[in-house]
Amino acid sequence: MREADTETVYRAFVSAVRFFYHNGPRLIALSAIWFVCSLPLVTVGPATLGTYAALASLRRDHYIDRGYVVSVLKRHGISAALLTGVPLVLAAIASLYVRQYLADPTTLSLALGVVTTYAAAYTALVLVPTFAGLATGVELEPALRAAVGWTARNATGAVTMAMATVVVFLVTALLTIAFVVVFAGLSFTFHLETVLEPIEDDDEDGGSGSAPW
Numbered sequence: 455m456r457e458a459d460t461e462t463v464y465r466a467f468v469s470a471v472r473f474f475y476h477n478g479p480r481l482i483a484l485s486a487i488w489f490v491c492s493l494p495l496v497t498v499g500p501a502t503l504g505t506y507a508a509l510a511s512l513r514r515d516h517y518i519d520r521g522y523v524v525s526v527l528k529r530h531g532i533s534a535a536l537l538t539g540v541p542l543v544l545a546a547i548a549s550l551y552v553r554q555y556l557a558d559p560t561t562l563s564l565a566l567g568v569v570t571t572y573a574a575a576y577t578a579l580v581l582v583p584t585f586a587g588l589a590t591g592v593e594l595e596p597a598l599r600a601a602v603g604w605t606a607r608n609a610t611g612a613v614t615m616a617m618a619t620v621v622v623f624l625v626t627a628l629l630t631i632a633f634v635v636v637f638a639g640l641s642f643t644f645h646l647e648t649v650l651e652p653i654e655d656d657d658e659d660g661g662s663g664s665a666p667w
Contacts, residue, residue, distance in 0.1 A: 455587070455650065458612070459608070459611050460610060466647035467618055467644050467647075470644035470647050474639060481509075481640070482635045484638060484639050485636055485638040485640075486634055488502065488642075489633070491504070496535060499531075499534035500527055500531040500534050502538065502642070503527065503534040503585050503588060503589060504526070504531075505639075505642050506586060506588070506589035506646065507527070507589040508520075508523050509642055510589040513643075514653060526588065530588045541577040544570050544573045545574040547570045548570035551563050551564075551566045554567075575616075580601045580602055581601075582612075582649060583597075583605065583649045586601075586645060586649040615648050622641050
């Protein structure tokens with residue numbers, strides 16, 4: 455994983471847009487597949503990890519190695535589901551404290567709401583480098599340790615990445631169909647470009663070679 459400041463995040467976003475442009479049909483397909491697979495909600499984690507793995511293979515090899523994606527999901531699919539549940543549960547608890555505070559304002563409910571909201575946001579941020587590690591072949595424990603360390607060292611970059619992802623989410627959600635066919639492909643590519651070391655390649659077309667899908 456590379457260090458990420460605001461300039462690195464900006465360059466990563468530009469690289470992600472360029473990558474999406476050169477690999478449009480494949481990333482549109484991945485986005486749509488992610489959307490459909492995430493509809494049950496409990497499958498958001500495995501669907502996200504699978505998309506990360508597909509993008510990592512496309513980024514590395516210029517084609518999507520479906521066998522590699524399946525192997526990543528076999529090793530870490532259940533872990534991805536459990537990990538994704540952590541920020542979701544914390545966010546649900548935070549919303550309960552917020553509702554309690556609005557109904558009966560107390561210092562305790564306010565403090566608990568702030569703490570659980572922060573915890574939910576932090577764990578969601580940690581998931582990005584964790585999934586990036588898992589998608590590139592790192593085992594769970596080392597990936598988690600590296601993700602926690604990366605987030606601590608690159609707090610500004612991590613928050614900037616999160617804010618940019620929220621902007622992409624809002625823009626694509628407003629355009630409705632764009633969320634289905636653009637959000638996952640663009641956002642997850644952006645995450646990988648931010649977290650992982652850039653891949654040196656002489657192919658100027660961004661990896662849009664003629665290898666199989």
